[in-house]
Amino acid sequence: MTGQILIRGGRVLDPASGLDSISDVLVTNGAVEQVAANIEAPEARVIDAHGCLVTPGFVDLHTHLREPGFEQKGTIATETLAALRGGFTTICAMPNTNPAPDAADVLRSLRERIERDAQVRVFPIGCVTRGRAGKELAELSELAGGGCIALSDDGSPVANARLMRHAMELAAALRLPISEHCDDPELSHGGSMNEGSVSERLGLPGQPAAAETSAIARNIALCEATGARLHIAHVTTARGLELVADAKRRGLPITCEVTPSHLFLTEAAVFGGEAEPAYDTNAKINPPLRTEADRRALLAGINSGVIDAIATDHAPHAIEDKLCEFDEAAFGISCIETALGCVMTLVDRGELELGAAIRALTAGPASVFSFPPGTGTLVPGSTDITIVDPAARWTVDPASFASKGRNTPLGGTQLTGTVRAVIINGSVAFEMEVAGA
Amino acid sequence: MLELRNPEAPASPAEAPAWTRKDLLDTDTLSNAEIQLILETAEGMREVRNRPVAKVATLRGVTVITLFYEQSTRTRASFEVAAKALGADVVNLTASGSSVEKGETLIDTIRTLEAIGADLVVMRHGKSGAPYLAARNTAAGIINGGDGTHAHPTQALLDLFTMRRHAGDLAGKRVVIVGDVLHSRVARSNLWTLLASGADVTLCGPATLVPRTLASQVSELGRCTVTTNLDDAISGADIVMALRMQKERQEKGLIPSLREYIAGYQVNARRLAKARPGALVMHPGPMNEGIEIAPDVAHGVASVIEEQVANGVAVRMAILYLMATARRP
Numbered sequence: 082m083t084g085q086i087l088i089r090g091g092r093v094l095d096p097a098s099g100l101d102s103i104s105d106v107l108v109t110n111g112a113v114e115q116v117a118a119n120i121e122a123p124e125a126r127v128i129d130a131h132g133c134l135v136t137p138g139f140v141d142l143h144t145h146l147r148e149p150g151f152e153q154k155g156t157i158a159t160e161t162l163a164a165l166r167g168g169f170t171t172i173c174a175m176p177n178t179n180p181a182p183d184a185a186d187v188l189r190s191l192r193e194r195i196e197r198d199a200q201v202r203v204f205p206i207g208c209v210t211r212g213r214a215g216k217e218l219a220e221l222s223e224l225a226g227g228g229c230i231a232l233s234d235d236g237s238p239v240a241n242a243r244l245m246r247h248a249m250e251l252a253a254a255l256r257l258p259i260s261e262h263c264d265d266p267e268l269s270h271g272g273s274m275n276e277g278s279v280s281e282r283l284g285l286p287g288q289p290a291a292a293e294t295s296a297i298a299r300n301i302a303l304c305e306a307t308g309a310r311l312h313i314a315h316v317t318t319a320r321g322l323e324l325v326a327d328a329k330r331r332g333l334p335i336t337c338e339v340t341p342s343h344l345f346l347t348e349a350a351v352f353g354g355e356a357e358p359a360y361d362t363n364a365k366i367n368p369p370l371r372t373e374a375d376r377r378a379l380l381a382g383i384n385s386g387v388i389d390a391i392a393t394d395h396a397p398h399a400i401e402d403k404l405c406e407f408d409e410a411a412f413g414i415s416c417i418e419t420a421l422g423c424v425m426t427l428v429d430r431g432e433l434e435l436g437a438a439i440r441a442l443t444a445g446p447a448s449v450f451s452f453p454p455g456t457g458t459l460v461p462g463s464t465d466i467t468i469v470d471p472a473a474r475w476t477v478d479p480a481s482f483a484s485k486g487r488n489t490p491l492g493g494t495q496l497t498g499t500v501r502a503v504i505i506n507g508s509v510a511f512e513m514e515v516a517g518a
Numbered sequence: 519m520l521e522l523r524n525p526e527a528p529a530s531p532a533e534a535p536a537w538t539r540k541d542l543l544d545t546d547t548l549s550n551a552e553i554q555l556i557l558e559t560a561e562g563m564r565e566v567r568n569r570p571v572a573k574v575a576t577l578r579g580v581t582v583i584t585l586f587y588e589q590s591t592r593t594r595a596s597f598e599v600a601a602k603a604l605g606a607d608v609v610n611l612t613a614s615g616s617s618v619e620k621g622e623t624l625i626d627t628i629r630t631l632e633a634i635g636a637d638l639v640v641m642r643h644g645k646s647g648a649p650y651l652a653a654r655n656t657a658a659g660i661i662n663g664g665d666g667t668h669a670h671p672t673q674a675l676l677d678l679f680t681m682r683r684h685a686g687d688l689a690g691k692r693v694v695i696v697g698d699v700l701h702s703r704v705a706r707s708n709l710w711t712l713l714a715s716g717a718d719v720t721l722c723g724p725a726t727l728v729p730r731t732l733a734s735q736v737s738e739l740g741r742c743t744v745t746t747n748l749d750d751a752i753s754g755a756d757i758v759m760a761l762r763m764q765k766e767r768q769e770k771g772l773i774p775s776l777r778e779y780i781a782g783y784q785v786n787a788r789r790l791a792k793a794r795p796g797a798l799v800m801h802p803g804p805m806n807e808g809i810e811i812a813p814d815v816a817h818g819v820a821s822v823i824e825e826q827v828a829n830g831v832a833v834r835m836a837i838l839y840l841m842a843t844a845r846r847p
Binding site for chain 2: 408409
């Protein structure tokens with residue numbers, strides 16, 4: 082990549098290196114050459130970043146691209162474009178596709194599609210069990226050799242503890258982390274939202290918090306027994322987070338993530354804001370939106386650093402998947418384009434600390450899986466940069482999403498903070514059109 | 519207009535509060551005035567039902583479709599009789615044998631019924647919230663005839679009508695609802711109308727079948743308590759409502775056995791003796807006699823269970839009348 086880009090006058094915030102100063106960033110020939118005040122580069126294309134944050138490109142540990150198998154919901158092309166517009170330059174593709182990447186050939190084919198269509202860096206996550214069915218192990222060493230970044234059965238938790246133990250033993254030897262949706266399917270059985278006051282009010286079957294906490298406890302015990310790297314996907318409960326924090330204090334190789342949806346919303350979103358219940362299927366996700374007390378604990382977890390990452394769990398769906406009875410509706414929110422807006426709105430409200438929030442989008446997730454050096458940091462040699470306007474107010478309009486998934490409960494919500502521009506491989510991959518410019 | 523001889527029946531439009539809702543989905547957002555309007559209109563309908571020819575032509579030209587995704591005897595029949603007693607045309611649809619079995623979505627079905635000319639659709643559905651989805655997607659008026667474990671507003675209104683006829687003003691009266699409260703749409707809809715009427719509500723059942731948070735959620739609306747002890751709850755009660763106990767609750771491990779349930783929660787003569795003299799016994803039906811209610815109590819002097827069914831027709835006539843009339847330009 083030839084040519085120069087000069088990002089002028091922004092607040093450069095790189096939690097990985099501890100950098101936080103008003104500086105210029107000079108990108109030359111595909112990589113950051115210099116971060117300093119008042120850089121002179123007369124030939125460079127200038128991006129005026131006054132009032133903006135200049136951060137490493139965001140890293141998402143948990144994205145659903147839907148391809149192959151569910152192209153009506155999203156494709157690698159559409160969902161990676163959505164990721165780009167959301168400020169994410171590195172994403173991890175969850176394996177709930179059809180076929181699922183449970184062996185080398187499926188993984189190879191997936192990587193070819195990614196090579197052809199992806200707008201950002203995509204790292205596939207392979208299956209723990211064959212077909213994500215929870216019965217037999219997937220071809221774990223093939224998957225490791227084929228370049229997957231982690232293992233997960235995604236939304237199908239490995240219910241059988243013995244199978245999970247063996248998966249962890251093998252994954253430890255392969256140095257592959259396992260990302261686990263911690264849920265006891267017998268306890269959460271049939272639940273379509275959090276079990277609590279709203280589910281009781283609406284007569285909907287609920288998933289108790291204990292379904293998550295008991296599974297987290299089990300998986301921590303297996304992690305301790307096997308030495309595998311365990312990543313707890315989307316923690317949603319205060320008690321579950323306490324278990325993770327305790328395991329971390331004891332030095333276990335455990336990390337965890339939280340979604341912007343669980344940071345921003347509670348179970349009340351299912352009811353909606355009116356006197357009459359909305360039964361909003363766009364607020365139906367798995368694990369479910371929890372209570373305000375849980376949300377506050379998750380916010381505190383980001384601020385303290387106990388939670389390593391904000392991961393989107395971006396889950397695009399077709400209209401018909403959500404325009405139906407609540408119990409019948411698919412789980413998931415299309416949120417990769419609203420993630421930054423939610424996070425910065427929480428910063429604006431004083432609920433999240435800016436540095437901690439940016440860490441959880443960059444350095445935090447970059448350290449969870451074994452990404453290439455330079456991922457999630459902004460130092461000379463880095464290639465991916467996201468420029469954020471932290472003050473811009475905007476209203477969520479699902480029709481304007483790049484994602485095929487318009488399934489968000491945030492339609493019409495005003496958020497603070499937008500992605501102004503994204504640089505990948507040292508060149509401008511996305512730049513927001515500024516009115517009047 | 520309806521030819522009403524009862525002077526207490528709907529007053530002239532200028533005085534009576536008007537019905538303005540397109541749909542009746544639950545009792546939770548009904549105002550006291552709306553509840554009162556339904557009950558007063560139902561009194562007039564009860565009078566119509568007692569005439570030698572228990573039928574009027576008020577809703578001639580109105581099409582009422584009953585759309586039942588779950589089986590029902592009394593609710594569907596009650597609505598059909600009510601609509602026909604007002605002169606409406608009634609079409610009955612069930613999910614089996616219809617386009618629903620061919621995979622048609624709820625929204626498409628409702629829009630099809632609207633296109634056919636349905637003014638009002640009475641809908642029963644196994645999924646909580648389904649009538650809300652339907653109501654948002656059609657200009658037809660939706661009447662919730664029971665949705666999942668959520669709401670059954672017409673049952674609650676006929677229950678309230680029956681209670682008022684016997685117990686008068688419910689303010690300060692103690693009403694015990696006993697059984698599988700957690701999964702009962704009848705209990706939930708009754709809670710709203712009872713609290714609006716000033717009654718003290720006790721929800722009673724095994725710990726696995728009573729709500730944990732509902733009582734605290736409604737604390738601003740009135741007095742609601744939850745208990746697992748029926749003997750305590752029934753002491754001094756003015757009204758005791760037993761709910762249907764579904765046998766599959768045992769299979770799902772929610773109760774050890776029906777035997778144990780009967781021992782702890784059956785409404786029987788021994789327990790009823792602890793209630794206030796003249797206390798009413800109610801049941802939304804269909805009953806499992808010998809399980810949630812003893813046969814001698816179900817058919818005893820305190821029971822108004824059959825009257826509930828009879829009043830159901832009058833209350834549903836009132837609802838159909840108010841909703842259909844509100845739709846006229």
